[in-house]
Amino acid sequence: MALDLDYFRKQLEEEKARLEGELSTIAKRNPEAPEDWEVKAPDLNLMHAAKEEMADAEEELENAASTEYNLESRLRDVNEALEKMRQGKYGACAVGGEPIDEARLRANPAAVTCVKHA
């Protein structure tokens, strides 16, 4: 059974572009580590901000941080899957090395293990 690598590469590239687009709205790339993203601080002049504005800004920053964390970890999975593809190892379970079920890859092209080892 040969996987349609072009199909999965396209899925992964599209998801990568989408994740990077979303990340760039709330975070900026760390110039020293391009895979690492840092949340942008809310645009607020703290010296003149009222208390409620401060609380809002803190909440906004917390939300952005958790969104950023989720996007970044998903992006890392997608990049890993693309890297495996470059090495010719795409679709092999990271635990046992057996082929990952194609239906599973279609549901999540960045899956790194088979169902049994998930």
Ligand SMILES: [Zn+2]
């Ligand atoms: Zn496995």
